[in-house]
Amino acid sequence: MSSAGAPADAVSFTRLLYKQADGMVGIMTAFKKYGPVDAAQVLYPLRANDNYALLLVNGDPRILDVDDLQKLDRQALEQNSFFLTIKSKFPQTDLWPGDRSGNQPWPRVQPLSGGGIEFVIAYPLINGCHACRHVGLARFGWDFDSSGKFLHTTLIPTPPPPKLMRQQPPQRPVPVQPPAPPPQQ
Secondary structure, three states, X not given: OHHHOOOHHXXXXXXXXXXXXXXXXXXXXXXXXXXXXEEEEEEOOOOOOOOEEEEEEOOEOOEEEOOOHHHOOHHHHHHOHHHXXXXXXXXXXXXXXXXXXXXXXXXXXXXXXXXXXXXXXXXXXXEOOOOOXXXXXXXXXXXXXXXXXXXXXXXXOOOOXXXXXXXXXXXXXXXXXXXXXOOOO
């Protein structure tokens, strides 16, 4: 990267990410400053399926991948009434990493009491495999204190999609009547 003219900070970031991502090469494609923690969109050119990631950077720890699902408060999700309702209708539903590609991968950010910051990240609820039916959305807040130290994730209650949760009878097509013939004179 250095020989191609990449700035020293970019080289340093890529090396740090390489160590943290188990030897996977990642290249920062976009950056947004929030302070004390910032966000970076990263492209993993050799990764299968989803090549993009959203990382929370410059805090403590230095890099957090928002799609590290082990960091999410799964217990709160599995006790959530909306999630349980979705799960009763779609039994194979689980939480999946989100699509972090595109020009606007940025999370919603809101202040916390005491000067901290919360990044609100959405995750699809999918019934089965990666390519299966999306049946809902879960949102989690990634909470940091005023110095940028990661505290925890918090489930943010999200109602289920209304049309998936209502039991509606199947609609039958309305038969089309041919136009009446003109009256005979």
